[in-house]
Amino acid sequence: MHQLFSALLFILCFSVLNTSNLHAQQTHLVDFLKIEASLNPNSKAKTIKGRFVATFKVLKNTDSIFMDAANIKITDVLTKDFKITSAEKKVWFLGNFNAGEIYTAQFYYEMQPKQALYFFDDEIWTQGQGKYTSHWLPSLDDVNDKIEFDLQFVAPKNKTVISNGVLTDFTQLHQENVWRFNMEKPMSSYLAAFAIGDYAAKILSSNSGVPIKLYYKPKDSLKVETTYRYSKQIFDFLETEIGVSYPWQNYKQVPVRDFLYAGMENTTATIFSEAFLVDSIGFYDRNYINVNAHELAHQWFGNLVTAKSSEHHWLQEGFATYYALLAEKDVFGSDYYYWQLLQSAEQLKARSDEGKGESLLNAKASSLTFYQKGAWALHILREKVGDKPFKIAVKNYLEKYQFKTVTTEDFLNEVKKVSTVTISDFKQNWLQQSAFQSEDAYQSLLKSEFIKKYFEIAALRATPISVKKQQLKTALTFPNDFIGQEAIFQLIDEPFSETIPLYKVAFASNNLYVRQAIALSMQTIPIELYNEFESLLNDASYVTLEAALYQLWSQFPQKRAEFLERTKGIEGFQNKNIRQLWLALAIITEGYNISEKKAYLAELRAYTSRNYSFEIREKAFNYLSELQLWNAETLQNLAEATTHPAWRFSKYSKTLLKNLVQEKKYRSALEQITAQLSSKALKNLNSLLKQ
Ligand SMILES: [Zn+2]
Numbered sequence: 001m002h003q004l005f006s007a008l009l010f011i012l013c014f015s016v017l018n019t020s021n022l023h024a025q026q027t028h029l030v031d032f033l034k035i036e037a038s039l040n041p042n043s044k045a046k047t048i049k050g051r052f053v054a055t056f057k058v059l060k061n062t063d064s065i066f067m068d069a070a071n072i073k074i075t076d077v078l079t080k081d082f083k084i085t086s087a088e089k090k091v092w093f094l095g096n097f098n099a100g101e102i103y104t105a106q107f108y109y110e111m112q113p114k115q116a117l118y119f120f121d122d123e124i125w126t127q128g129q130g131k132y133t134s135h136w137l138p139s140l141d142d143v144n145d146k147i148e149f150d151l152q153f154v155a156p157k158n159k160t161v162i163s164n165g166v167l168t169d170f171t172q173l174h175q176e177n178v179w180r181f182n183m184e185k186p187m188s189s190y191l192a193a194f195a196i197g198d199y200a201a202k203i204l205s206s207n208s209g210v211p212i213k214l215y216y217k218p219k220d221s222l223k224v225e226t227t228y229r230y231s232k233q234i235f236d237f238l239e240t241e242i243g244v245s246y247p248w249q250n251y252k253q254v255p256v257r258d259f260l261y262a263g264m265e266n267t268t269a270t271i272f273s274e275a276f277l278v279d280s281i282g283f284y285d286r287n288y289i290n291v292n293a294h295e296l297a298h299q300w301f302g303n304l305v306t307a308k309s310s311e312h313h314w315l316q317e318g319f320a321t322y323y324a325l326l327a328e329k330d331v332f333g334s335d336y337y338y339w340q341l342l343q344s345a346e347q348l349k350a351r352s353d354e355g356k357g358e359s360l361l362n363a364k365a366s367s368l369t370f371y372q373k374g375a376w377a378l379h380i381l382r383e384k385v386g387d388k389p390f391k392i393a394v395k396n397y398l399e400k401y402q403f404k405t406v407t408t409e410d411f412l413n414e415v416k417k418v419s420t421v422t423i424s425d426f427k428q429n430w431l432q433q434s435a436f437q438s439e440d441a442y443q444s445l446l447k448s449e450f451i452k453k454y455f456e457i458a459a460l461r462a463t464p465i466s467v468k469k470q471q472l473k474t475a476l477t478f479p480n481d482f483i484g485q486e487a488i489f490q491l492i493d494e495p496f497s498e499t500i501p502l503y504k505v506a507f508a509s510n511n512l513y514v515r516q517a518i519a520l521s522m523q524t525i526p527i528e529l530y531n532e533f534e535s536l537l538n539d540a541s542y543v544t545l546e547a548a549l550y551q552l553w554s555q556f557p558q559k560r561a562e563f564l565e566r567t568k569g570i571e572g573f574q575n576k577n578i579r580q581l582w583l584a585l586a587i588i589t590e591g592y593n594i595s596e597k598k599a600y601l602a603e604l605r606a607y608t609s610r611n612y613s614f615e616i617r618e619k620a621f622n623y624l625s626e627l628q629l630w631n632a633e634t635l636q637n638l639a640e641a642t643t644h645p646a647w648r649f650s651k652y653s654k655t656l657l658k659n660l661v662q663e664k665k666y667r668s669a670l671e672q673i674t675a676q677l678s679s680k681a682l683k684n685l686n687s688l689l690k691q
Helices: 003-009 021-028 218-227 231-242 289-298 314-332 334-353 367-385 387-400 408-418 424-432 438-445 449-458 465-477 481-489 496-508 512-521 527-538 542-555 557-567 577-588 594-606 614-627 632-641 647-661 664-672 679-690
Strands: 030-042 047-058 062-068 073-077 083-087 090-097 102-111 117-119 124-126 148-156 160-163 166-172 176-182 194-197 200-205 211-216 251-256 269-273 305-307 404-406
Touching: 021 030, 030 062, 047 062, 073 083, 090 102, 148 160, 148 194, 160 176, 194 251, 194 269, 200 218, 211 218, 211 231, 231 289, 231 314, 231 387, 251 289, 269 289, 289 314, 305 314, 314 334, 314 367, 314 408, 334 367, 334 438, 334 449, 367 387, 367 408, 367 424, 367 438, 387 408, 449 465, 449 481, 465 481, 465 496, 481 496, 481 512, 496 512, 496 527, 512 527, 512 542, 527 542, 527 557, 542 557, 542 577, 557 577, 577 594, 577 614, 594 614, 614 632, 614 647, 632 647, 632 664, 632 679, 647 664, 647 679, 664 679
Parallel strands: 030 148, 211 251, 251 269, 305 404
Antiparallel strands: 030 047, 047 102, 062 090, 073 102, 083 090, 117 124, 124 194, 148 176, 160 194, 166 176, 200 211
């Protein structure tokens, strides 16, 4: 159902925290209390200048204290009591520091971030986890010292700034505005963040009175309701379910272009990929709900209590995944909840059966382990100890360790205190053991009547069609979304003489997901089903529409112009999947709108430029490659795309460029554009040309 999107869902936030033991040692010497900074990012120069003040309490007499700061240039020092200097990706404070005393360090600095702060023509955003906030703000790469961050930004007059905490002051200068934010509570440095862009906001309030601001770009105003649907319900649900009030002053969410992950739970200010923006049709194919709930859950699990080191990372990702699933259960119901558990159980079992299972306490485990196995562990633990003790343990754990860092033992100890059942076998089987406990998982799944019915139909996969026809017909008559899809997938390789009546029943069910399964799986459209298949073009699903348009266009050449007329002007998802398919088909359909062909080609080629997000560009590159429609401009765009910060996209672009370099005509075309390339793109191209 969410096939196209599953890849994205897997990269929720960032999977592994790099906590260096070297850094941890300093927590015995010093406790950083507060960082105040006035920051002035420059989009053109891709630099950031700041006035910086750190307040810290010395715990043990020492002559040197450091903060992390990559490639920092200190331009002026205001502090007189001790020396401030930079070396080895650090700022050093050198002097006689006495235990128990509080000091402040003040200086001006300039940085040119290579990561963690990303500049686009009309938008700036940060990503601290896995990339280190210390690339744009002196801070601590180690999570174990939590600091209060009060950040202030100088930004162009026409831009909006979003950062951690409450906007307490807004001053209009001659050319720019100053935005001052205030945090009241401390957090780990990787959660400091900001975004600057063209944003408007819709404002809500939770039942408990927490202000919730949902940001969007004015051009996306028609997608606001659908993208953020259920936001208030999710917030209220999580506050009640977790049993601890939302710990921060407010909550904001902002979609940005070209984001590196699905979303990032910066304290009070989640940044997420604008690929999740959907309209009322796209909502049913893929939506923001899971990521919305996941990042919000991190405000407790990750931000309020933070894993001390990587082997406890599941305390963040496992909990966020589990609570997001509970929130989705609240919205979509119990069948959906069990279906998601089944999906992840199948992936975990497959990995485990290959001998690639991982312990949840393995610091280098994959996202699948930290996220999905972590969620499964909590599901099993809750079944084992019971709802009430589970909820009390979670509440006590959060309250006891709030604004601190935690270990797995800290959590288990709270469970032991309130549970009458022993959990040592749980710890062994679900946390330490590398193999996935598929039998336990299977028994748990069978508690769902829906899963039992699904297993009954899935068990028919090897049964001859003649024998199971009646059962499949029943499953398709008033189908469940998931069971109906399973029934359709069992028809794929069977002869139409047997399956046409079943397909007729399936089409007539009017179930969006069952009809989508037909669109995605039927390779040849029999003439007896032509009318039904053609009606898929009217379904409220961009996944269905994309597949159906392509199949119809391919199999009925005489009707191509008609299909194109019917689907003209439809954009589809944020990546313009329908529009780009349509352009590609319109360009190659003989005799169709001949006078417009040049414009269609120009539009498709334009989508490869940096004016568009990488999801749009990747699709456009795909079509240009399929249809061999490259020109100098699009080749240049491809070479530049190899330098993009989103590694999946830059990797995709490099692979495509590598293939082109091997063809003689493109090789010489590429050699001719080298003068127009940025130095980074030129370096990438040259290394391919030399191979
Ligand atoms: Zn996460």
